[in-house]
Amino acid sequence: MTLTKEAGRYGMERQPFASAANVSERLAQPPALAISTVIFALRPSEASGRPTLWLPLVRRIREPFQGLWALPGGPLTQAESLQDAAARNLQDTTGLAPSYLEQLYAFGGLHRSPSQRVVSIVYWAMVQPTEAEMAQESENVKWFRADGLETLAFDHNQIVDYALWRLRNKMAYGPIAYHLLGETFTLAQVREVYEAVLDRTMDPANFRRQLKQTAHIEPTGEYLQGGKHRPPRLYRYTGNIAEDSPAPHPRADNA
Amino acid sequence: MTLTKEAGRYGMERQPFASAANVSERLAQPPALAISTVIFALRPSEASGRPTLWLPLVRRIREPFQGLWALPGGPLTQAESLQDAAARNLQDTTGLAPSYLEQLYAFGGLHRSPSQRVVSIVYWAMVQPTEAEMAQESENVKWFRADGLETLAFDHNQIVDYALWRLRNKMAYGPIAYHLLGETFTLAQVREVYEAVLDRTMDPANFRRQLKQTAHIEPTGEYLQGGKHRPPRLYRYTGNIAEDSPAPHPRADNA
DNA sequence: CTTAGTTAAAGTCATGTTGACTACAACTGA
DNA sequence: TCAGTTGTAGTCAACATGACTTTAACTAAG
Numbered sequence: 001m002t003l004t005k006e007a008g009r010y011g012m013e014r015q016p017f018a019s020a021a022n023v024s025e026r027l028a029q030p031p032a033l034a035i036s037t038v039i040f041a042l043r044p045s046e047a048s049g050r051p052t053l054w055l056p057l058v059r060r061i062r063e064p065f066q067g068l069w070a071l072p073g074g075p076l077t078q079a080e081s082l083q084d085a086a087a088r089n090l091q092d093t094t095g096l097a098p099s100y101l102e103q104l105y106a107f108g109g110l111h112r113s114p115s116q117r118v119v120s121i122v123y124w125a126m127v128q129p130t131e132a133e134m135a136q137e138s139e140n141v142k143w144f145r146a147d148g149l150e151t152l153a154f155d156h157n158q159i160v161d162y163a164l165w166r167l168r169n170k171m172a173y174g175p176i177a178y179h180l181l182g183e184t185f186t187l188a189q190v191r192e193v194y195e196a197v198l199d200r201t202m203d204p205a206n207f208r209r210q211l212k213q214t215a216h217i218e219p220t221g222e223y224l225q226g227g228k229h230r231p232p233r234l235y236r237y238t239g240n241i242a243e244d245s246p247a248p249h250p251r252a253d254n255a
Numbered sequence: 256m257t258l259t260k261e262a263g264r265y266g267m268e269r270q271p272f273a274s275a276a277n278v279s280e281r282l283a284q285p286p287a288l289a290i291s292t293v294i295f296a297l298r299p300s301e302a303s304g305r306p307t308l309w310l311p312l313v314r315r316i317r318e319p320f321q322g323l324w325a326l327p328g329g330p331l332t333q334a335e336s337l338q339d340a341a342a343r344n345l346q347d348t349t350g351l352a353p354s355y356l357e358q359l360y361a362f363g364g365l366h367r368s369p370s371q372r373v374v375s376i377v378y379w380a381m382v383q384p385t386e387a388e389m390a391q392e393s394e395n396v397k398w399f400r401a402d403g404l405e406t407l408a409f410d411h412n413q414i415v416d417y418a419l420w421r422l423r424n425k426m427a428y429g430p431i432a433y434h435l436l437g438e439t440f441t442l443a444q445v446r447e448v449y450e451a452v453l454d455r456t457m458d459p460a461n462f463r464r465q466l467k468q469t470a471h472i473e474p475t476g477e478y479l480q481g482g483k484h485r486p487p488r489l490y491r492y493t494g495n496i497a498e499d500s501p502a503p504h505p506r507a508d509n510a
Numbered sequence: 511c512t513t514a515g516t517t518a519a520a521g522t523c524a525t526g527t528t529g530a531c532t533a534c535a536a537c538t539g540a
Numbered sequence: 541t542c543a544g545t546t547g548t549a550g551t552c553a554a555c556a557t558g559a560c561t562t563t564a565a566c567t568a569a570g
Contacts, residue, residue: 030288030331031288031331031333033285033374076286076374078286078372081365105358106358108376109337110335119288119331121363121374187519188517204518205520205560206558208518209520228566228567229516229517229518229566230516230518230519230564231517231518231566232519443547458530458531459546459548460547460550461528461529464549483546484537485538485546485547486547487546487547488547
């Protein structure tokens with residue numbers, strides 16, 4: 001089982017190893033370090049009216065990729081941790097507070113940006129659709145449907161795809177779905193989130209049974225009024241997001 | 256559901272957001288970027304003789320933390336991707352080829368290093384115990400048991416703990432265990448890996464049944480000779496590591 | 511007031527998986 | 541030949557899952 005055989009498995013490019021002698025040369029021009037954030041929120045689809053995934057993008061106002069849409073991001077400030085930087089991006093872009101925030105991946109390919117080499121540490125977040133209704137669209141900030149995106153700047157299409165993949169993976173287990181909803185919600189709304197993200201219908205009865213067993217939710221005692229039919233019971237999330245599994249390391253960012 | 260309430264959930268530190276005006280100031284002194292690798296391998300325990308997890312550490316030969324043990328790592332070369340840099344660390348340190356290599360996490364706390372701020376992109380790897388028997392110990396490179404480590408340099412204890420947590424998590428599902436073994440192995444050896452990493456005994460009969468159903472292995476037709484008892488059948492791993500779930504994005508590092 | 515229509519909510523049943531356990535086979539060494 | 545050990549297969553109850561049925565609660569039309 002040689003290295004060459006193994007290399008194909010995890011996509012490592014074979015390449016002669018640099019000698020340890022030219023350390024000074026390596027440090028000559030360190031790569032730029034950027035923080036970006038993939039922000040997911042729920043919005044009713046124009047067509048069906050059912051909730052679907054959306055994310056905000058910003059328009060590039062300079063080269064490279066001027067005019068194209070890109071993930072919100074920027075350089076890392078000296079005074080802020082990685083997670084703080086991601087949260088600040090989110091605040092600057094949408095004006096919303098993140099209901100969930102987690103590191104996605106560090107992208108460090110050699111040719112992600114045409115001129116200088118850029119290493120991007122990307123976070124992904126979820127915001128609740130309640131406050132402000134995510135209204136803060138402008139000339140250079142716009143919300144897009146998460147699936148079927150047009151061509152974005154840099155490798156941001158791949159990054160969004162990866163974030164979507166991880167969102168779906170985390171959704172399958174763990175109670176993250178609640179962070180796309182408001183403070184209170186009906187069980188049908190939770191199911192709609194699962195159906196939208198995982199892209200398949202689920203039996204309402206079985207879904208209810210499973211939720212009551214595993215997830216930490218409790219009825220508020222109130223009911224959602226205003227509908228045309230029997231008003232559904234409202235619930236509240238009571239669990240702690242830090243114990244999701246598989247999940248990121250709690251406080252891994254703080255040191 | 257305010258930001259303050261939410262902040263406690265994922266451990267984000269509340270902090271005034273920097274204004275967008277002082278971008279030039281931010282770029283004045285960019286953080287240093289380092290690549291480190293947590294390398295796991297299987298070794299028989301001195302006491303019980305059963306296989307346990309070990310990892311190689313290097314001694315710091317300069318300040319800060321001079322004399323303490325640390326994860327192998329170094330700066331990022333301009334010409335190599337993040338994963339290549341991690342693989343080079345592994346090669347320089349152990350001389351072994353990685354059987355598995357995956358990004359762990361980007362650690363970017365403000366005070367990880369006393370003097371300059373350092374952002375570390377950490378990978379974790381698994382090597383097979385066969386070739387070279389991991390013999391390459393020296394004055395400044397030594398193997399340690401993964402549990403019960405002494406105090407390491409920087410925040411490397413936390414990083415190792417996180418890597419262990421993720422290894423256990425990945426082991427529970429997915430067929431990564433084979434990457435700690437050689438090309439051929441017995442089912443009992445696989446079970447011993449699970450027992451060592453997950454730290455609990457497993458029923459041999461049930462373990463066999465599950466493996467045959469899910470994991471992709473096939474008998475080689477040969478048997479392991481030399482034991483005192485009935486010779487066990489030898490197996491070979493036939494699956495593709497890229498389809499593990501949950502897993503890192505295939506080729507996320509290449510762009 | 512009655513009834514049709516819709517949704518919430520709970521229950522039923524067959525199927526598959528899991529963990530604990532038993533039984534048998536194969537081999538070594540005394 | 542026998543005792544001891546390990547590989548291998550099978551059984552069984554407990555449990556979770558998916559598909560489905562049934563009842564309850566409510567609105568709106570007639």
